[in-house]
Amino acid sequence: MRATVWSGRNKVRVENVPDPKILNARDAIVRISSTAICGSDLHLYDGYVPTMRKGDILGHEFMGEIVETGRDVSNLKVGDRVVVPFPIACGFCNACTRGLFSLCENSNPNASIAEKLWGDTTSGIFGYSHATGGYAGGQSEYARVPFADVGPIKIESGLEDEQVLFLSDVFPTGWMGAELCDIKPGDIIAVWGCGPVGQFAIASAYLLGAERVIAIDRYDYRLQMAREKAGAEVINYEHDDVREMLREMTGGRGPDACIDAVGMEAHHQHTGMYAYDRVKQATRMETERGYALREAIYNCRNGGTISIMGVYGGFMDKFPIGAVMNRSLTIKTGQCHVHRYLRPLLQRIENGDIDPSFIVTHRMSLDDAPNGYETFKNKQDECVKVVLKP
Amino acid sequence: MSATSKNGSAGPQDVAKGLGIFSFALGIPQTLAPGRMNRMIGIKDDSKSRMLMRAVGIRELTAGVGIFTDRRPTEWIWARVAGDTMDLALLGSALRSKSQSPARTLAATGAVIGAFTADVIDGVRLSRASSNGSEESEPEQPVRVTAAITVRRDREELYAHWRNFESFPAFMAHIEEVRSTAPNRSHWKARGPMGMTAEWDAEITDDVSGERISWRSVEGSKIDNSGTVRFVQAPADQGTEIHIEMTYSPPAGAVGATIAKLLGEEPAIQIKDDLRRFKQIVETGEIVRSDGSPEGPRGRRQLKQRPAHPLAEDEVAAATNTGGTS
Numbered sequence: 001m002r003a004t005v006w007s008g009r010n011k012v013r014v015e016n017v018p019d020p021k022i023l024n025a026r027d028a029i030v031r032i033s034s035t036a037i038c039g040s041d042l043h044l045y046d047g048y049v050p051t052m053r054k055g056d057i058l059g060h061e062f063m064g065e066i067v068e069t070g071r072d073v074s075n076l077k078v079g080d081r082v083v084v085p086f087p088i089a090c091g092f093c094n095a096c097t098r099g100l101f102s103l104c105e106n107s108n109p110n111a112s113i114a115e116k117l118w119g120d121t122t123s124g125i126f127g128y129s130h131a132t133g134g135y136a137g138g139q140s141e142y143a144r145v146p147f148a149d150v151g152p153i154k155i156e157s158g159l160e161d162e163q164v165l166f167l168s169d170v171f172p173t174g175w176m177g178a179e180l181c182d183i184k185p186g187d188i189i190a191v192w193g194c195g196p197v198g199q200f201a202i203a204s205a206y207l208l209g210a211e212r213v214i215a216i217d218r219y220d221y222r223l224q225m226a227r228e229k230a231g232a233e234v235i236n237y238e239h240d241d242v243r244e245m246l247r248e249m250t251g252g253r254g255p256d257a258c259i260d261a262v263g264m265e266a267h268h269q270h271t272g273m274y275a276y277d278r279v280k281q282a283t284r285m286e287t288e289r290g291y292a293l294r295e296a297i298y299n300c301r302n303g304g305t306i307s308i309m310g311v312y313g314g315f316m317d318k319f320p321i322g323a324v325m326n327r328s329l330t331i332k333t334g335q336c337h338v339h340r341y342l343r344p345l346l347q348r349i350e351n352g353d354i355d356p357s358f359i360v361t362h363r364m365s366l367d368d369a370p371n372g373y374e375t376f377k378n379k380q381d382e383c384v385k386v387v388l389k390p
Numbered sequence: 391m392s393a394t395s396k397n398g399s400a401g402p403q404d405v406a407k408g409l410g411i412f413s414f415a416l417g418i419p420q421t422l423a424p425g426r427m428n429r430m431i432g433i434k435d436d437s438k439s440r441m442l443m444r445a446v447g448i449r450e451l452t453a454g455v456g457i458f459t460d461r462r463p464t465e466w467i468w469a470r471v472a473g474d475t476m477d478l479a480l481l482g483s484a485l486r487s488k489s490q491s492p493a494r495t496l497a498a499t500g501a502v503i504g505a506f507t508a509d510v511i512d513g514v515r516l517s518r519a520s521s522n523g524s525e526e527s528e529p530e531q532p533v534r535v536t537a538a539i540t541v542r543r544d545r546e547e548l549y550a551h552w553r554n555f556e557s558f559p560a561f562m563a564h565i566e567e568v569r570s571t572a573p574n575r576s577h578w579k580a581r582g583p584m585g586m587t588a589e590w591d592a593e594i595t596d597d598v599s600g601e602r603i604s605w606r607s608v609e610g611s612k613i614d615n616s617g618t619v620r621f622v623q624a625p626a627d628q629g630t631e632i633h634i635e636m637t638y639s640p641p642a643g644a645v646g647a648t649i650a651k652l653l654g655e656e657p658a659i660q661i662k663d664d665l666r667r668f669k670q671i672v673e674t675g676e677i678v679r680s681d682g683s684p685e686g687p688r689g690r691r692q693l694k695q696r697p698a699h700p701l702a703e704d705e706v707a708a709a710t711n712t713g714g715t716s
Binding site: 003005017018019020021023024025026051053054055056057072090092093094097105106107108109110111112113124127130133134135136137144146147 | 540542628629659662663666669670673674675676677678679680681682683684686687689692695696697698699700701702703706709710
């Protein structure tokens with residue numbers, strides 16, 4: 001089959017690889033109809049996530065049709081149309097039982113690698129380095145889905161691929177970002193980053209009852225989407241002083257909760273500040289450029305909540321713990337526990353509360369994946385989301 | 391303890407100092423003039439290889455400082471052994487691919503092999519000296535490992551699984567076969583690093599249903615080992631904690647243990663992986679496989695992952711034959 005393969009820093013190729021096979025009794029094989037490039041794939045593409053190997057198939061946002069099931073999968077049958085959540089979860093361990101699916105205790109066969117890096121392991125994740133299992137991803141024609149009796153959600157209504165595809169990751173991730181803010185009436189939420197996760201965090205914050213949502217980015221076209229499609233007030237940090245604006249917009253209080261939808265490769269308008277972390281990251285002295293997170297912490301209202309949904313890989317310098325401690329801030333974060341949001345969010349889509357397809361700006365064939373990565377990475381052609389069709 | 395041995399030749403502590411000086415002599419030019427060193431050993435001189443050379447230099451300097459400042463340089467000598475192994479791997483890959491002057495690279499490889507030999511000999515002598523200095527004066531230090539995992543099943547069920555020794559090969563990566571020979575006796579067959587195999591007989595020394603099992607190898611076994619596994623109720627409804635404690639004398643002593651570690655066969659990781667596999671079997675029904683780790687969790691595989699793309703037919707057969715399925 002054809003598959004998008006990581007072949008070194010800033011290099012992906014579409015190559016022929018063997019078709020996936022059932023390895024475990026609870027596996028299923030999915031023929032992929034739509035798959036997307038995620039912002040976190042760019043961290044892999046850029047080479048900032050350790051434990052990638054040449055030849056790894058990328059992609060953790062995909063959906064399609066079941067073509068084969070293992071002998072212990074009884075809830076799915078050949079021909080079913082499914083969306084596959086990006087974390088792989090057994091559904092039985094203590095973490096899964098508590099709804100912490102992205103921390104499944106059984107699905108990462110490379111748990112001891114993750115343990116060295118992070119102190120303990122995460123669940124397995126499709127196409128997302130060897131520290132999270134070394135699973136082939138879904139930017140390909142077919143994918144093997146372990147624990148298929150637990151993860152995939154069947155789509156039985158006539159919704160288009162693009163309306164349900166983002167249940168695999170970015171919609172639930174944005175939703176969880178807003179949910180972690182524990183929004184109460186009157187709350188003003190600030191969202192750093194207007195990529196797909198930021199867009200869904202804004203929309204979700206409104207669905208969860210936020211009074212106002214303020215979005216921060218440096219690309220006008222993304223801010224325009226945040227304003228027009230998700231309903232946010234916007235700040236372009238390259239033109240405006242974020243702190244001054246936020247204080248002004250919140251009567252001097254600061255936002256009640258701040259969502260970081262940027263992660264480890266943030267940018268900064270001040271050249272010197274940017275150069276400091278850029279150099280340290282390039283020489284691997286730190287793995288994160290944490291401007292967005294630092295700014296979110298610094299500007300959050302006293303006693304407020306910081307919700308981190310942007311991806312971080314390892315270690316950050318100059319972490320403003322003094323602001324967190326002295327101002328009673330709460331930090332909440334995690335890889336999204338997608339499984340617990342699948343049904344309620346599908347319901348929201350079916351009800352017409354939200355149509356997630358608004359983020360799609362580019363549609364390409366799978367063979368164009370290298371072009372898709374470059375376009376997305378360099379924000380060419382007003383790119384927000386690339387959907388690939390195998 | 392005297393630094394000189396009885397017959398007046400240089401003792402292991404003196405050799406250690408010499409190796410420390412060698413570390414400095416190599417580390418300083420590697421750090422300050424990486425380009426020159428690259429050319430000297432005949433490899434392509436670019437920014438990447440310079441960065442690597444500098445990193446190797448810093449490692450050498452660290453080992454040198456360690457040998458001179460630590461009262462017990464033994465571990466630093468073993469660190470040098472690890473470093474030598476890494477250098478050999480780097481030189482090996484240079485010889486295979488981008489060596490500009492294979493003759494020079496080959497000469498450098500020879501030098502590293504020499505240093506490796508000196509390091510290993512000194513490491514063994516130091517390790518022996520320190521274990522001889524201990525009160526029991528045993529020739530080999532036994533290795534003690536502990537590990538614990540929580541499994542969402544009740545104690546009786548887990549105890550019953552564990553009491554059935556013959557099923558161990560299904561989740562213990564290095565156990566090939568366990569055969570019951572008498573009610574409290576069993577015969578064990580294990581694979582070691584580098585294709586070594588070992589067999590021994592074990593007897594149960596303590597057995598409390600639902601609580602614990604202790605065993606030890608019978609006298610005269612090649613691999614002297616003993617251990618206890620305990621099953622403890624976890625707080626709230628979280629199932630059972632399995633605590634395992636094992637002591638064994640590695641077949642080739644300290645050298646064997648170190649080589650095993652370098653090959654990713656570190657006992658502490660091995661036993662944790664065995665527990666993970668056991669948990670997977672009792673919680674999910676079978677060992678969890680990925681494209682990178684098709685055999686499931688295994689120490690050695692985690693050092694050398696397959697790329698994360700689907701396996702070919704023959705790879706599937708090989709992977710599902712090793713490590714056991716349920």
